[in-house]
Amino acid sequence: MQRCIKCNSVDGVIKSGFLRGKQRFFCKLCDFYFILENENTRLPQKTNQTTILDVAKHLGIAASTVSRALNGKSDISPFTRKAVQQAAIDLDYKPNLLAQSLNKGKTNTIGVVIPNVELPFFATALASMQQVAINTGYRIMVCHSSECEAIEKLNIETLISCRVDGLLVSHSKETTSFEHIKRVIAKNIPIVHFDRVCNEITTPKVIHEDFKGSFELVEHLILQGCKKIGVMLGPEKFYISQIRLEGYKAALQKYNIPIIEEYIYYSDMNKYDGAKAFEYFINLPAPPDGVFSILSRNAIEMMVEAKKRHIKIPEEMAFVGFGDDTLCELFEPSLTVFNHFPSKVGEAAINLLIENIKNKNSLIPAVLSIQGELIIRDSSRVKTGVNSWSVGQKFTE
Numbered sequence: 001m002q003r004c005i006k007c008n009s010v011d012g013v014i015k016s017g018f019l020r021g022k023q024r025f026f027c028k029l030c031d032f033y034f035i036l037e038n039e040n041t042r043l044p045q046k047t048n049q050t051t052i053l054d055v056a057k058h059l060g061i062a063a064s065t066v067s068r069a070l071n072g073k074s075d076i077s078p079f080t081r082k083a084v085q086q087a088a089i090d091l092d093y094k095p096n097l098l099a100q101s102l103n104k105g106k107t108n109t110i111g112v113v114i115p116n117v118e119l120p121f122f123a124t125a126l127a128s129m130q131q132v133a134i135n136t137g138y139r140i141m142v143c144h145s146s147e148c149e150a151i152e153k154l155n156i157e158t159l160i161s162c163r164v165d166g167l168l169v170s171h172s173k174e175t176t177s178f179e180h181i182k183r184v185i186a187k188n189i190p191i192v193h194f195d196r197v198c199n200e201i202t203t204p205k206v207i208h209e210d211f212k213g214s215f216e217l218v219e220h221l222i223l224q225g226c227k228k229i230g231v232m233l234g235p236e237k238f239y240i241s242q243i244r245l246e247g248y249k250a251a252l253q254k255y256n257i258p259i260i261e262e263y264i265y266y267s268d269m270n271k272y273d274g275a276k277a278f279e280y281f282i283n284l285p286a287p288p289d290g291v292f293s294i295l296s297r298n299a300i301e302m303m304v305e306a307k308k309r310h311i312k313i314p315e316e317m318a319f320v321g322f323g324d325d326t327l328c329e330l331f332e333p334s335l336t337v338f339n340h341f342p343s344k345v346g347e348a349a350i351n352l353l354i355e356n357i358k359n360k361n362s363l364i365p366a367v368l369s370i371q372g373e374l375i376i377r378d379s380s381r382v383k384t385g386v387n388s389w390s391v392g393q394k395f396t397e
Helices: 052-059 063-070 078-090 097-104 120-136 149-161 179-186 210-223 239-254 273-282 296-308 326-330 342-358
Strands: 013-019 022-027 032-035 109-114 139-144 166-169 191-194 205-208 229-233 264-266 290-293 318-322 336-339 367-370 373-375
Touching: 013 052, 013 078, 052 063, 052 078, 063 078, 109 120, 109 149, 109 342, 120 139, 120 342, 139 149, 149 166, 149 179, 166 342, 179 191, 191 342, 205 210, 205 342, 210 229, 210 239, 210 290, 210 318, 210 336, 210 373, 229 239, 229 273, 229 296, 264 273, 273 290, 273 296, 290 296, 296 318, 296 326, 342 367
Parallel strands: 109 139, 109 166, 166 191, 191 205, 205 367, 229 264, 229 290, 290 318, 318 336
Antiparallel strands: 013 022, 022 032, 336 373
């Protein structure tokens, strides 16, 4: 035991943090702080996080006393509370938020699973989710499936093991089985799908206008005079490919333009797949005069290839894409797009999930559709002297 250098007592002396690298003591009997000038005791170099046990050992008191002091319990004296708080600062103690949350049965943490963080849509949606989470007292944990079904399932298992209060999920392009989602529902964990949703299971969803957007983009090409329109899709069994293909076909049928299978190109939606798609289209016996891509990134890649071959855009070949970002506007020529507002999708999805977390016993299986907007730019806009179709005009050979 350390002896007080003022009153010479040992009964009331406790450790009280560090001062300029030296151990500080406090004597409760004479209300006196002191350090030993001939000692140079420094904080130990720790390789792990400081715990309540470390703080308790440092002060020579019970861990339960430290816990009650840090949690503001009324049965702790102001002196002890002040000593514990100072020791926590000196030892760089950080509370175990997960342990605290488990005691309360709620972690205030939301798990998010996205397929491809490189796509501007998901980056923008995540930014909106993060802002809503901050404003409502939640934290988010983000997992990236890399467009792989197995990784997606592992991500969801990991988030559940971290005791998240709910899940926001957008499926990978490989995902065809949804048993892992059924297990989440069986555990009564709120889940909201967004963008790439699962229609086999009734869950709350936030979607955008895939059919309408595709229809409007293709109709726009037709009204600009395009008669041979190609489409670049993702994998054939991918839900978004299927629904956007329906929009493409519906626009052609409205104007009695025949649907030609060789103008339908399936891809893996990877970076640089647009170059492969363009190579395919340009080598057809009758290359298309307009191309719709379900990813704007791939549409820009096709335009790069067209410019290399000195193909005039849009006079000889026009391009449109699904989804808007800064590159679409700044590329020359700027790309015509259907903007599906990822920030609104992200905001709506997390707000719907938080509502279901708060009303866990009466989940709301809502389906929210975010309205998009056709933005016409130079990649498809008819130049002076080029005749466009009028609305209602039909295609004839």
